[in-house]
Amino acid sequence: MSWEETPPRVMSLHGEKSPFSVDVAGCPLADRMRPQKLDDFVGQSHLLDKGAPLRQAIETGRPHSMVLWGPPGTGKTTLARLIAHYCQAQFISLSAVLAGVKEVRAAVDKAQRVRSEEGYGTVLFVDEVHRFNKSQQDAFLPYVENGTFIFIGATTENPSFELNNALLSRCRVYVLKCLRVGDICTLINRALADPEQGLGRRSLTMAETLCQRLAEAADGDARRALNLLEIASDLAEKKTIPEELLNQVLRGGVRRFDKGGEAFYEQISALHKAVRGSAPDAALYWLCRMLDGGCDPSYLARRLVRIASEDIGNADPRALRLALDAWEAYERLGSPEGELALAQAVIFLSCAPKSNATYKALNAATRDAKAYGSLGVPLHLRNAPTKLLKELGYGNRYRYPHDEPEAYAAGEHYFPEEMGQPCYYEPVSQGLEIKIAEKLARLRELDRIGRKPR
CATH class of the missing domain: 1.20.272.10 (Zinc Finger, Delta Prime; domain 3)
Known part of the structure; x- marks a missing residue:
């Protein structure tokens, strides 16, 4: 089944392990080390510090529908689980990668039944919510609206581009940040010391400098750090993780980057x-x-x-x-x-000296080209390769600049008459455009006084 649920139970808010804890046997270290209370949550202090609005909503048991937007391994799933724990609600998790209409309906039915029969609320967590298409996202709207469940979507992509406006209007977006190196070091040391869910029962140690290297290699991703630590611990033959072993585990890692994301x-x-x-x-x-x-x-x-x-x-x-x-x-x-x-x-x-004069000129000329439509080319600018065209006035009174003093036909017009004489290109006072500006200023002055250059 592509969705996961936690049975509704009255959940303690005083630090005991929550009822949604999973059996640690066979679970990855990153899953075992999920914090059981807000005070143990590492990172995201801008959202979860004492007095922060989100923390107050969670601690008072009155959370709202939301979208958690951030890179992988920053605590989106863990935060959603903690919200369900603190508001004493059933937790249902869907993966938008695997789930379809059938799973969504089953989750809605479960939430409605638990609400009507047992009086519990539901937190519906949708991981990778941006993978749902627009119509699938719309399916959640009435149930968010009538309070059937608290909707929490998690995404690594910009919600403004990937989620429906209707869904966004019913949710508050919280931005989760990459974890700092110090935060990840805290998680690593906690995993090494925890005898029940971490590696403490093995009495493994690792030098602080190596812990720092591992934290840096994780690139802000707590899950990556704990996965790498678990691999290193599995390969360690003694009670310590040596530098040579860590080098092997870290070999080939790349920084966070998502082509096209x-x-x-x-x-x-x-x-x-x-x-x-x-x-x-x-x-x-x-x-x-x-x-x-x-x-x-x-x-x-x-x-x-x-x-x-x-x-x-x-x-x-x-x-x-x-x-x-x-x-x-x-x-x-x-x-x-x-x-x-x-x-x-x-x-x-x-x-190099900077100028956006060409960029601005192109945009301005493009706007006019679209706004004025298909204006005809002035007759004096048209070629006259045939007798008929000459008789029609093509090329009549055209002034050939090379025959003019300084090779400039002062006062000549090159725009359609309907446009006047707009100015698009305005050189800036940087680099070669200083000289270009001086030249254009001189030519425009000649045009203004309506005389030819001497």
Whole structure:
């Protein structure tokens, strides 16, 4: 069965083990070490500190429907279980990966029966809720509305993009953060010391420096840390976990990264903004973070080309060429040699003078192109390859700039008459655009006074 339930019982709020505790035999260490009370919950202090609204709602037994949004291993499932414990409710868990309409209906029927026959409430926990489609999410709405159950959804993806507005309007979204290294060290030491649910019965020890390394390798994920610790403990031949063994267990680990997911877009946004902000060290760090996480370097190269035009443009036209050269160098060299070219481009783009004048000009011209529709090309700008077209006035009174002084036809008009003379491109006071601005200012002054350059 793809859903899990805990029988309704009066649950203690005074620190005893909760009735939803599982049989520790055969369970992974990460599952055995779930805290039994809020004071033992590690991390998420912004949500669970004394006096925080969520903590007050839990401790008073009056929780509300919510969505827990955060990376894996940050305590979403554990928090949902604790909420059920503190509000003395039945706990039903569904996995959106495995569950379908049948399981949802069974959970609703169970919640309704327990509510009417035994007087208990229900916490319905839906893991990976973003995997449900829109119509499946809508199925929960009437039962959230009438209080059949308290709905708690867990997701690693941005709820704004993945969940129905109707469901979001009935739930409060809480953001869970990656655990800090110190938090994970606390969990590791707790697991080593706990004689009942942890590894304490084996009297295993591990040097504090190794504990720190393991916590860092877990990358903010408590489950990953405890899983790695359990593997190391299973392989340990003595009463201590040596450095050589930990090195073997940690070999091949990668940082948190989800191609196409929330972490991906957060990190590429950080890279782009660091380059735009002329912060080469930070930009290089985010480049390395993404490469370390498994991002396709060709994607990064394409993004650098975009940055060269969007944020530098004509302030330093070399930026676009260098970004293209870095892309070509990576395609020819591959990894890891080609990554050096990407790093060179990131540093150059970060240090280059910045201008978004081209980006703004393109957006403004695009708006006008859509707004004015299919205006005709002025006759004097049309070619006249035939006698008929010449008779119709095509090319009539066109001024050839190369025949004009300084190769500029002062006062000439190149827009459709209906548009007037809009100005899209406004160079900034950075790099080469300083000179471009001076040149355009001179030409516009000549246009204004309606005379030709001398």
